[in-house]
Amino acid sequence: MNAQEWIDRYVYAVGEALPVRERGDVDAEIRSLIQDELEARGADLESLDEQMVLSVLEQFGRPETLAARYHAPRALIGPALYPIFRIVATVVLLVLTGVWIFGIVVGVSLQQRTIENPFEMFAGLVGGLFQTFGTIVFVFALVETATRGKIEAEAKQQAWNPRTLPKVEQTERVKVGELVVGIGFTVLAILVFNAYPEWISAITVADGHVTSTPLLSENFSAFVPWLTLMWSLAIALDAYVLAQGRWRPLTRVLQMALSVFGLAVLAWMLMSGPLLAWPALEPVARLVVAIVFAVTGIELLVQGYRLAMQRIAGANTTGGTPSQAA
Amino acid sequence: MNTPMMDAQAYDNLASELRRGLAVMAVLSLCRDLQYGYSLKQRLSEAGLEVSEGTLYPLLRRLEAQGLLESRWEVVDDQRPRRYYLLSPLGNTTLPQLIDEWKSLVAALARLGIEKEQAQ
Structure with a gap:
């Protein structure tokens, strides 16, 4: 290949990594610098030696590295x-x-x-x-x-005051296994209740015939979209917490809000008509829903209490500092 | 006993970081006379301060952008253009400050006794 073509390629490669407005000037300068270097090595600029040109270019280094020094890489x-x-x-x-x-x-x-x-x-x-x-x-x-x-630039101009440092949030480490299993079961519940409700059925054997009767009532299916919404939001929250690696007060509050939503749905279920298509099992179903309601309620109270205690503890520790400093 | 040796590439990075800071002062002081890229590289190299092309040439542009150097294109041998650099008035007042800074750094390092520790 023509020796001059290698120079053209090099200059072009450097220019590609530079903003358009700087290309022309840097292009001219690099060409001139390469020629100086070649001249110093005794080259005849009219008929360049390919090997010598390649050796000079090698010395100048990778085009993208050179370009990065001419102009800080843009993000x-x-x-x-x-x-x-x-x-x-x-x-x-x-x-x-x-x-x-x-x-x-x-x-x-x-x-x-x-x-x-x-x-x-x-x-x-x-x-x-x-x-x-x-x-x-x-x-x-x-x-x-x-x-x-x-x-x-604006941030650098403003005088920085250490007193503006945000408070360290009371965070809790995430129990990864617990969250992953939780998400898995929630996905399963969404799938079963929505796509395969027939799986929840009673199987009876009478006179050698196996019959399968759907357990859930018509009335129950009205709650499925609400349960699904709650579960979907819970999955999104759990996945977010998992990505963050820790619970923060905000995510705990969101979790509590979801629990309140869940309690409302459960209460509504308890007050509504039959949940099962089988009247004989209805009391059991209501008992289960009631237990879930109670457990969710207790969890909500415990979480609320913990969060409040953390707030109080946080307020006490930060309250003392300014007076000490003053 | 085996003397632990640093990886050559990592050592080069450390050393070139040191040189890069010094190159600014060296380049500014050489530019008290009219210089062009290659002449600067030669002068630095002869003095024992090896600075790669990839570091030196962009540095000239940065110093010019900061107003410490001035540049102009001139036609050499009626044939081709070449960019010449000269210390600007701002560079003229800044260079002595940098040299003072450098001297105080050398003195500070001496007070820390870095050479003595190396001898031990």
Whole structure:
């Protein structure tokens, strides 16, 4: 290959990694520097030696490294925006997944749609998640371009006061196994109650005939969408907590809000008509619902008490500091 | 006893970090006279301060962007353009400050006794 062509390729590769407005100037400068180097090695600039040119280029180093030194690499989403981006992306993707699960199970339970190809449906979710992620990245990249460096620059200008440091949140480590098993069972419950309610049936053998009778009443199916909504939200919350690695006061409050929602649904169930198609077993079903109601209620109270104690403890520790400093 | 040796690449990174800081001062002081990229590289190299092309040439542009150097293109041998650099008035006032800073750093390191410890 022509020796000059190697120089052209090198300069082009450096330029590719630079902002357009800087390309022309850096291009001219690198060409001139390469020529200086070649001249110093006694090269005839009119008829360049390929080996010598390649050796000079090797000495100049990788084009992208050189370009990075001419101009600091640009980030699609800079360090100032990245933490907000992470939170937004995590929450939006989890909510989207929750809504997707809810939409499918409600659709199936209302017999408006059937699951013909689960893989295709899952691929639809994955595609949707990628598309949403791409949109979030795009929006943040636009904000980054519009505010390039301004956020950091403004932050640097403001005098920093250590007293503005946020309080250390009372966090609890997540019990991973417990959460994963919980999510698994919740998904199973959503599937069974929505897609395969016939699985919950009583099997009787009489005169050698096996008969299967659905256990759940017509009345019960009215609660399924509400239970599904609650379970979907619980999965989204658990997955978020799992990703965060710890419970924070906010996630605990959200969990308590879900418990209150659950209590409302359970209470409504207890006050409504028959839950089972089999009157003989109705008292048992009501007892089970009542026990779940009681357990959820007690858990809610314990959590509320713990959270309140943490708040009080937190207020006491931070209350003392300013007076000591003053 | 085996003397532990640092990985060559990691050592190079440490050493070039040190050199990069010094290169700023060396380049500014050389640019008290008109210089171009290659002449600077040669002068530094002859003095024993090896700075790679990939470090030196972008550094010149940064110093110019900071207003410490001025540059102009000139045609060499009626043939091709070459960029020359010269210390700007701002560079002229900043360089002595940097040199003072450097001296105080050397003195501080001496007070820490780094050379003595190395001898032990």
